[in-house]
Each structure stands twice: as structure tokens, then as C-alpha cells.
Amino acid sequence: MPLAKLLLASLGTAALSPVAARSQAPHPQGELLETNSEAGHYGGKLVIALRAEPKTLNPVIAVDGPSRDVIRRMMADLIFINRQSHLTEPGLAKSWTVSPDGRRYTLQLRRGLCFSDGLPFDADDVLFTFQVHLDDKVHSPQRDLLVVGGKPLAVQKIDSHTVRFELAEPYAAAERLFDSIAVLPRHLLQKAHQEGKLAAAWDLTTPPRQIAGLGPFRLKEYVPGERLVLERNPHYWKVDRAGNRLPYLDEIFFLFVGSEDVQAIRFLAGETDVISRLSAKNFSALAKEQRARGYRLDDLGPGLEYNFLFFNLNDLGPKGPAQIARKQAWFRQVSFRQAISAAIDREGIVRLVYRGRAAPLWAHVTPANRLWVNPAVPHPGRSLARARELLAAGGFAWKSDGTLIDGSGEAVEFSVVTSAGNADRVQMATIIQDDLKQLGMQVHLVSLEFRALVDRLMNTHEYEAAVLGLVSGDVDPTAEMNVWLRSGTTHLWNLGQRNPAAAWEIEIDRLMRQQLGEINHAERKRLYDGVQRLVAENLPLVCLVSPNILVGAKKGLGNFRPAIMDHYTLWNSEELFWTSR
8 A cells, every 4th residue: 555554573472463363274385375256267368458658667666557557467565455345464474463562563474485487485585675665765655654753664584484574653554554565576686776776677678587576477578669468477376266376367468558548449449358447438438338349347436536626835935926925815714715615516527527427525535435434524515605605704805797806905816727638627627617707716727738737736836726636545544644744745735834834734733643553443533534524624625526436347357356446457367367258
């Protein structure tokens, strides 16, 4: 998962984790993990279209979606988050123990396993993996996850198949961290790390024989601009109920097609077998041909993505744009943001942008996250009357022609930036523009290329308001730490917050930090409910909608169990098989 940490303890004081207590019988070829899914058939390939080419095959530095989609099929984790149950399960670690204070984790590794190149896996590989991710010079995006209480976690090899982790303070979701750190082969990457070249290792020109992982597939072929092919890893460490070694598929073909529309066209034509991250428009188009073409479509309901409007509350400094600084006097008023929220037609966005395949939001936790969503957060309907009351109470008024003005007589006018490449968000911003026009506000839309948008939001802060979306990497609240802590790297509306914080901001910080170390789930839930309430009341993000997860697959694909956590369709690729071809 994108956020979490861990630790260990001596066996004398540790309590065995209930999830990890599943016994694993030795196997002649190693301590393999037996799955509970339907037993399948060997053979065949799975063809998937990617909208862009991967940028790297290096799991330490990969941040783009296509790279991560491919890498996750080649690599494996110590502990795995089941994408359907959202619970942790044994992975390369067959079991683990946790100290009573939640600060120490001791992991027992499976014996007799090999990387995809046939060389053995042991504790040295785990130790090396975490040394790499904690190395400042490597610039791993996961490094922040491994720093708890201001200190990097300590990793210790106890013996060849036992590893101990220690945190500076308790971390409630520590075991979920292990799902995000792919275990690396020390024998292939140690030299590159020692020479300071690890970040450049495993690019797309690397020969397949020089890349190895512990995942179900390994690299077979890369053809620039056309395809990347993975083949079955004969050394994979999972078996089905009959004892047959997984995976079933011989190959996975990733085709590079350039856009979601082309993805949909290739799937409709039968040229690809699985599709995910569909827009509502393309889902509707494919649905018309579903029966005739012989594929299945699934609408899983809302996922973990939340789209929102937010205002620039950054400290711009004395050299900042005066025009933006002047408007920040409006934006910083909670009543102004509440008025904006009251005026937005969320149901209209669901209907017009997503064709009904989305859920309106009033806080950042989506209804899909049943374990953590706060049902007590109010869901008020659109009310222009309420919006006008809030604006009037904040010192705003209306001219005879209906134009909204502030206390100094200046007309309320601002721009909203969003990504030109995301048609849904452009349409969303257009609806907001029309909604706010009814309050006498003049809103200008600015569509930017994504990199230019990110630069304005994260670096120059030359924007007034923005429509954006985030996807939680996990259902657990720790996935949101970088958003809600004032020091967080995705604290979008006020990055690196320096100006004095409001009481509600300080309280969100306190609640997020407190839930992080709270072991009792009920108490953690109470704390995180408080965060959601404060977000809904104070609206640093004016949350709008959560799109449904829309996916599809050809009929006859066994063990196809799409989920709301990424990757939606390939999370159990080792279990997928063709019932008939």
C-alpha cells in the first residue's frame, strides 16, 4: 500500500498475528503458498492494452501507472493485501509476530524459494531491499513510508529466513506497508547500488535475463512503441488446491495504444482480453455490444478515487502574484468555501459527467470504503439559498445586475485550472462554472497539459482554484497521511504550510497522528471519523464525486475477480486462466 510502517519483537514477548497464524506445510520444492481459488488450466496468453509505455522496470523508482502495472506482475511482497477482502495475508513471509506495543515485527520467510532466474531467495534479499529504499541517494518514492516517528525503521537479519523490523513508535497499519515494497534480488542489483547506479538499473533496454523477481511472471520481450511481453515464472511460489504450481497463463501481452478510447476500440474488436479504468462513456458504448461480442462488463460501484475543487491557500510570500493573494482573502473564509459547496450540483455531475456511474461526495472517504467511511457526515442537497446566506454572512453582496461583490466592492471572479487530458474533469469544471454563475460569480476555466498543471499546483502556485482527483492506495487511513498532515507532500491547497494554522487544521493533524499509533480499531475509527467531519465542515477540499470502477473481460476468463483497489483486474493474475479457447 502507499502508506504504512512496521517493527518486531523477541519471540518471548510477541503475540502471534491472527492473520499470519495460518500454518504452511513444507513442500518438496519449498514452502509454497496454497491458494483457495478455483483450480484452472495451463496455457494461453492474456492481452491487455496500456495507454502509455512503461518508463522503467525498476520497482524502486517507478511512479507511473504503466510501469507499476507491469512491475507488479513480476515482483512480490512480504505481506499481501487481498484486493477483495482488504485484509492482509501471508506472502513471502509465511508468518509474522508482533510485539504487544506494536513497535516490533518479526517475519518468518518461506524456505526453498527462488527468484525467476532460479537463484535462491533469503533474508539477505529482504535486508538489501530495505537498505535500498532507505538510501537517500536512491530517491525511492517509498522511502517516506519507512520513516516513523521521524526515524527510519531498523531492519535486522536474525537468521537466513527470519527478519526483524523495529519502529520508533507504534504504527497501527504497519503490516500493510509490506504490500508496497517489492523484494529485490541482491545478486543482480547489489553492484549497481554500491556504484550509485541503482536508479538507472532495469530500464527498458535491459536484457530479460538480467531482470528477476519473485512474481508470477518474468520479462520475455520488449518491442519499443508496440508491446511488452511477460512469460510464466517457472519458480513461482504459489500452488492451487491440487498442488499445481501457478501461474496458469503462459504469457501476458501488454500492448501500447495511446488512449482510453483506443483501449475500448481494441477490446470491442476482440484484440484484447481485459480492460479497466473505463470511462462511463466508453463503458456505455461497450455495453451495447456486450451480448453480441461475447465479453462481460462489471460496474463495481464507487472506488477509492475522490474528485474535488480546491482553492490556493498557499503562502505566496511578498513576491507572489498580487492578484491571487488578493483573492485568497475570499478563499480563506470557511463560509465562502461552504457557499461554493452548497451551490455545486453533485447529482448533476454524477448524471451528466458519469452517466449515473459515480457517487456524490461531501468528504474524502468514499462509500466503497465501508470499513472507514463516517456515515454521520451530512449529505446536504444543492441549495443556492443556503449559499447566498453564507456569502451574505461573510460580507459579500450583490449588485443590481446580480454580480457578487466583496466588502470592498470588487467583483468575485477567479479561474479554475484542470487537466486538459481528463475530459471528465473538464466537464466537471464546466458544470461548476455554471453553478457558480448562478451566485453571481464569474469563473474562468483553464485547461492545462498535465505536467504544466502539476507544476503550477506543486511548484509555482500560480493558480486560483483547481479541479483534481486523488486515489487512495489503500482503504486504511494511513494512505491519506500525505494529504491531511500539514507537512504532507500532497497537502495540495497549502503545501509546506508555513502560515499560522486554524484550530481545525491543528486538530486534523492531531487526529491523523493519533490514529496512526492507535492499535484498537474502534478507537482508530472514532479518530478518523473526526477527521472526516472536520474536512466536511471546513472544506479544504470541496469533495465532489467518486467514479465507479468500470472493467471488462472476455468470457471464459476463470478466477476473474475485479476489485476496487488497484490493480482492479490483474491483482490476482497468477490465478487467471482460460476455461476454453
